């Protein structure tokens with residue numbers, strides 16, 4: 001996911017598709033710099049969602065009537081859309097989930113419970129979101145497995161030498177983020193997966209921050225599992241997917257039981273449907289899945305590589321303007337390695353105060369631990385302020401962030 005020379009995005013045209021960006025916050029034009037938490041949604045996504053309910057609403061996979069067939073076709077086409085977007089070989093590789101968190105819990109349960117035992121090592125990293133820590137802690141507790149961690153360097157990268165040393169110990173699984181939600185760091189996923197495969201280690205990639213912000217090809221990455229959320233990629237909340245290498249299904253047990261995921265049910269026991277349906281108990285978020293497909297259409301039209309290059313540019317502008325203010329920016333120096341995310345600490349100022357002052361200027365950022373408490377600890381802070389950019393943000397908004405932080409610094413210096 002490197003920046004390449006691409007035609008610049010037509011940001012003005014893109015912004016017209018996001019009515020919310022033309023609204024005001026605190027009497028000022030909204031400057032939305034919190035897309036790492038959730039992105040805004042273009043008109044086409046909201047329309048896909050309402051169209052489903054207005055013209056196709058029915059439960060999927062259950063009935064033979066006309067509407068049920070329409071809904072099922074739309075839902076399964078959306079699955080194929082996801083597979084195409086991430087470079088998976090077939091729609092069957094895509095399991096619908098509520099998002100990244102549920103996808104990671106699915107792996108830890110469906111694959112983990114069968115394959116991880118007492119004394120086995122589970123390899124994670126210090127830069128994980130809680131969603132890629134807690135399910136593995138729970139698995140370790142259940143099974144008696146050991147947790148191991150790849151450390152993070154002072155400049156916010158994975159310590160690759162340590163990663164390779166830990167992989168040489170042949171852990172059962174290596175679960176790591178493709179891109180940190182705090183540091184922005186883009187990890188060398190393909191290389192890590194290659195090394196893991198050589199060690200006989202299964203790979204689980206948290207793609208929550210990667211998929212929205214640049215091209216993804218799970219086949220080229222060579223991972224066994226790839227998790228992401230729709231809502232960070234212009235899609236609705238409540239839908240995401242776990243993309244699986246098909247062979248992995250043979251090593252997984254069903255995890256949630258209920259309707260749809262079965263073949264035959266008797267009072268005492270049941271047999272199960274084929275994957276991916278086997279892992280989709282109950283009524284799915286069909287309308288949201290269809291709207292997610294519309295989101296991926298939108299992203300693809302914008303060109304994920306161009307989106308990435310645009311975010312690198314905004315990140316560079318923000319970092320350059322913030323540095324002279326004496327703020328400490330966490331993560332890699334080079335904006336190209338951390339597109340779209342600028343997390344910083346203003347010495348002497350509480351992040352919530354910084355965020356509140358920015359909010360007074362209509363600027364939305366996130367303050368807190370960003371669901372990465374161990375990473376905060378690694379950098380000796382309890383909380384930080386995070387600005388995150390997306391395809392609809394402008395250079396003026398990146399500059400407005402720095403102006404706001406400058407004003408906050410001056411306000412508290414008085």
Ligand code: 7TS
Pocket residue numbers: 036037038098099100101102129131132177179180181206208209229366370371
């Ligand atoms: N993994 C990463 C790297 C994330 O950034 C997030 C959400 C998740 C997993 C969980 O995704 P979910 O959609 O299942 O909740 N990150 C953030 C964030 O940085 N601010 O708010 C949510």
